Structure formats: structure tokens, C-alpha cells
Amino acid sequence: MDEMQEKELAAIRKNLKELLVTSLCLEDIKPEEIKDDEILFGEGLGLDSLDAVEIVVLLQRNFDLDVKDMLEGIKIFYSLDTLARYVLENRKK
Amino acid sequence: MAENKEQRIVGKRRGNVFGFWFFRIIARFLGLRVAYSFLYLICLHYVLFDRQATNGALAYIKRRFPGKNFFVARLHVFRLFVSQGKQLIDRYAAISGNAVLDVKRLGKEQLAELLRQRKEGLILLTAHVGNWQIALTVLKDLNRKVHVVMRPEDNPAVEGSLNISRQDDFIRVISPEKALDSVIQIMHAIKEGDIVAVMGDRKYSADALAVDFLGDKAFFPYGGFLIAAAAGCPVVVVLTSRLGYKKYLVNVHNVFNPRYQNASRKQEELRGFVQEFAVVLEKYTQEYPYQFFLFSDIWKK
Numbered sequence: 001m002d003e004m005q006e007k008e009l010a011a012i013r014k015n016l017k018e019l020l021v022t023s024l025c026l027e028d029i030k031p032e033e034i035k036d037d038e039i040l041f042g043e044g045l046g047l048d049s050l051d052a053v054e055i056v057v058l059l060q061r062n063f064d065l066d067v068k069d070m071l072e073g074i075k076i077f078y079s080l081d082t083l084a085r086y087v088l089e090n091r092k093k
Numbered sequence: 094m095a096e097n098k099e100q101r102i103v104g105k106r107r108g109n110v111f112g113f114w115f116f117r118i119i120a121r122f123l124g125l126r127v128a129y130s131f132l133y134l135i136c137l138h139y140v141l142f143d144r145q146a147t148n149g150a151l152a153y154i155k156r157r158f159p160g161k162n163f164f165v166a167r168l169h170v171f172r173l174f175v176s177q178g179k180q181l182i183d184r185y186a187a188i189s190g191n192a193v194l195d196v197k198r199l200g201k202e203q204l205a206e207l208l209r210q211r212k213e214g215l216i217l218l219t220a221h222v223g224n225w226q227i228a229l230t231v232l233k234d235l236n237r238k239v240h241v242v243m244r245p246e247d248n249p250a251v252e253g254s255l256n257i258s259r260q261d262d263f264i265r266v267i268s269p270e271k272a273l274d275s276v277i278q279i280m281h282a283i284k285e286g287d288i289v290a291v292m293g294d295r296k297y298s299a300d301a302l303a304v305d306f307l308g309d310k311a312f313f314p315y316g317g318f319l320i321a322a323a324a325g326c327p328v329v330v331v332l333t334s335r336l337g338y339k340k341y342l343v344n345v346h347n348v349f350n351p352r353y354q355n356a357s358r359k360q361e362e363l364r365g366f367v368q369e370f371a372v373v374l375e376k377y378t379q380e381y382p383y384q385f386f387l388f389s390d391i392w393k394k
Binding site for chain 2: 022025027041048049050052053054056057060066067068069070073074077
């Protein structure tokens, strides 16, 4: 990954952190407190399946991305980093 | 996501391959009314000896008919079992070609219009009332795929005999057991313009909210409303009822458009949506007291 992509990835991570806090109403967490490799479900942020609904919509509305494949979804939603990398690789150019 | 033990047990104990075969033969050669007559004996057996099934029903009966003594309450349970048995026989006979049901459809045009106006799909919210599988038949000529969110039947005999998951190509089943998988499938289906049918009265996990229902706080799932609010799609409540011999009604009762007024109070707003559904269901139980077939103590957390 070159320097430019790294910068893009960092920007997506930052954007995603803000979107997660807003969309999921994470009241006690500030975007900057979320680690880049924070695990989303169970441990880490402690999200549940119903939060996944908001994340799917967040991807659709903000990045025009539609997660279709279940197995793919499990990998994508693993952590903030996997989510950001999915956005970087798949968002519409 | 897993239902509690009680729900599983009740589901497993009712119905078996021999029972369905027996009723199929009787309905085919002697008619539906003769098949119904055998139900009285079988349902009496359930009321007398199947404590789990009876207790599952009593949770509802005690609230729908409060103040009744031990025997009268069990009489109501007996009527509830017989009513469900008749609807199972009707459905089985219809699937196997031994009976043609007269199904009246109310509000189908409203549903068709709603779909015409939208590229995306919608949530169809139903409940374990009446012959709910018949509700799906109303969707057949709407030219949209239908995804039913339901656990693979606990009881293979029921699944095999009622043919729920295979009756039509336009119906697909989404299992709620793997939560993230089901969310991805549901959201994708709605985006593609499909209909996602959800049971609004049975929770598959702890994701339920307490609302007023039949005089007590009952726990109803809120997933359907949460998905609709997030995806910006409507929730259409469709309930079925048996009106008489071979006569059914599929009724589009309400159309909700759940949207959050205040994003920081999502939980409370979801509770409001769920409460509206519980009110619809309560009215239904007033009109059709013996067609509420949940058999689960939804008043117990």
C-alpha cells in the first residue's frame, strides 16, 4: 500500500469513527477514542446484530456500498480496520 | 440467537409424521369435517397430559380471559388447540390438493400500490395468529420475492408436512440464528426491492422491548421496526384469520412508517412502534380469541 492509499485509509477510518458514533448513538464514546483496529462486535465496541443494521445502512448511504455476501460480511464487519479497508477497495471511484 | 428452552420444547412436542399422515388420509377420503372430529380427542389429550403445551397456551389464556378458574381456563386452552388443529388440517389439505380454501384478501391493492411507489422493498410484519402461512399467498402475484425470517422448523414433521420453505419459488427463508448473516440478507433484500416477512410476536434473542399487551407488560421483538427505520422502508402489518369452514381472511391491517424523531432516543421510539403493533394484536385477540397461536410466555422476560 503506497503512501497515498495509507492517507486515504486513515481518512476513511476517521470518517467511519464519526459515522459510527453518530449513527449508533454511542453516547459515551468520542470518535477519537475508537482504536484503528477496534473490534466491532462482542468485545471491543460491543456492538450487536441490531447495530449491524445501522452499519449496513451507513455503508449504503455514505459510500454506495451494498454488502451482499454473508461470509464476506463477517470479515468486513470484524473491526474498524477491516471495514475501512473494504470501503477503500470497493467504494465507487 | 436462540429462543428460550420453553419455546423449543413446545415446538418439538406438537405434531409428528404419523399424525400428519393420519390426517391427510382422513381428510382425503372422509373429508375435512371428519378430520376435525378427531382433533377433539387429540386436543383433550394435550390439555390433560402435555403440561408444557398447556402452560404455553395458559400464559395467553389467563390474560385474555382473566379470572377464570382452573377448569374454565383449560377449556379455553382446549378450544385454542382445536382451533389451531383445524387450521393446520385446512392448510395441509389445501397444499395436498384435497381442499380449496376461500381466501378473502383485504388491502391487497394498498400493498400493491405501496410497492409500485417504491424501488426498495418493505417489511411485512405478521404474527402467530390465524393461518399465518396463508398471509404469504397474498403476496404471490405482486412480482416481488418474499424472504421469510424464520428459524428452520424445530420439528421436521411440521416442516415436511406443511412444506413451508418449499411451497413456492418466490418464497425464501432467512434464518435468524446467525444474527449478522440475517441482517446482511435482510438489508440486501430490501435494497433489491423484495419483501421481508418478519414475525412480530416472537423474539429470537434478547432484542425485545416491554410493552402493554392484554393488561401486562409483554416482550415483543423490535428488529422489524429497527430495520425499517434504518432502511427508510414501511412496515406493513398483515394478519390472517379463519372466518369459518374453508374460509379465511388475509387482512392488511396497518402500514407504519417508523422514523426516528430524535436519534438519541431510539430505544424509546422503537418501544412506541412496538406498542402500536401490540395494540393491533390486542384488537385481533378481542375479535378472534382462539386464533392466537404463539404458545409462549411473552410476559416473562
